[in-house]
Amino acid sequence: MNERMRQARIARGSQEWLVRAIERYAREHVIDVASTRSLRVYVSEWENGKRAIKGRYAEILRNILGLTDEELTDRPVAEALAPAVDGYDELIGRIDSARNVSMTLVQTFLDQTELLRTFDRQMGAAGLVDQMAGHLAKLEDALTFAVLPETRRPVAVALTGAATLAAWQALDVGAVERAWRHYELGKRAAQEANEPMYLAHAMAEQAYVLCDAGRPALAVELVRDAWRAGGDHLSPRLQAWLHAAEAEICARAGMGDDCRRSLDKAAACLPDGPEDRDPDMLSIFLNRGHLARWRGNALAMLGDDDAVGSLYTALDAQDPTFIRASAGLRCELAQAHLAREEFDQAREHLRHARLLAGRTGSVRHRRRIEQITGRL
Incomplete structure (x- = not known):
């Protein structure tokens, strides 16, 4: 079987x-x-x-x-094999090649990650499996045979960004074990690069795997540990992102007071203005519109009447190219209307969510849609 x-x-x-x-x-x-x-x-x-x-x-x-x-093929993931070398010549050749990894090539790796991120948010993750696997393999190979820190560090930074993207994509298509392994790869690469921001981000996203697996209390512990890992090295936008992630996870754990405190902290440290991209960490997209959505989602899980207003504010500000995010927002609006027993509105948002989830092939959102539908 x-x-x-x-x-x-x-x-x-x-x-x-x-x-x-x-x-x-x-x-x-x-x-x-x-x-x-x-x-x-x-x-x-x-x-x-x-x-x-x-x-x-x-x-x-x-x-x-x-x-x-x-x-x-339902085979266990094989242990990575050592390169097939006859003596030292081929190994030294690989090491010499790795020494020649220039910042131009690292930038090429980063550009490819960015391209995959754009395809992912517009078309979904299911069709990117081959491209993402090949991209990670090249980055891991470059890091494996790099020797000195000045060569290893920029490659490790590129790897941790690619690994966390691959992990989120795996979680979206329902491949939870692969998602967990990619987050572990991203964390190791962040530690190799001595980049606390990337480590904190990978840990906080990994907490969502625990949430989806039905362990929200453990997820709260992990996201709080991400704060300790980041220390004083976190940018203001990443701080706001971590507070918002903690708020959502606390809501899923039924920790209402903790959730509201974290939402207030997120609002307090988020930079003003329409810009949503963190220049210090390109994985982070967050502005006031995005935070309104996060607030509405968390409050909807707590059954708070204020959720609907926040979510409609987020809907008005939603970037139409963020297809998967739009599916999630429609799910959250359906959940908020359902909590208020506004069933017709809930069904209408679920209809939109199904169409968007179908375009991206998101298993994660389809599960949410079925869970909400089962309560109507």
Whole structure:
């Protein structure tokens, strides 16, 4: 039984849905696939472990289901193998190549991460599995064979940014173990680079994995530990982001007073103005509009009537290119209206959320939508 593939498919729809998705992907990318009748047999046999997933079908399923090759074939992730070298010549060659990693190449790595981030927020993470895996592999390889700190540090900084992005993408497509491993990679890279800001950010985002796994109290401890890891090195916008993240996680843990205190602290330290990008840490997007959404989401979880006003303020300020974020905001508005027993409004926002989640393939938002729908 290929349990990982089966669970990934169940999170999205029926076996018939997967057959149609394969046919649609094949048409869009001009790939030959079997007939509908044969594909129904293939899907059943793949999930039952009776047929190996190979060639073009592996590529198609990776992009539809957002799984890596290891996850798709239900194999455990192999330990990283040492480079195959005959003596020292090849090893020294790799080390010499790593010494030549220039700031231009590091900037290329950063630019690729930024491109993947843009694709992710507009189209979703499921179709980026191959690109993200290749990007991380190149960065890890560059760091593995770099020797001296002046070469290792900029590569490690680039790696921690890419790893946390890959982790968030994995969490969005429902690959929680992969998300956890990527966050651990990001934390190690941040420690290697001696970058407390990146370490604090990776730890706080990792807390969301614990929340989604049903351990919000432990997540609160982790996000508070992120504050200790960051110390006095956090930018004002990152401080506000951490306070807002702590507020949301406290709300999920039922800690209302702690949640409200953290929201007030976030508002107090967030820089004014429409700018949302932290120049010291490009992973952070936060301005007053974003914070209004965060406040509304947290208050909605606490059943607070003020949630709706904050969320509509956020909706008015929402960047339309943030498709996945828009799906989340619609979920939060549905939840807030549901708490006020305004069922028609809740259903309307859920309708929008489904359309947006369908565009990005977000398993995480689909789960939220089904949870809220079950309460209507």
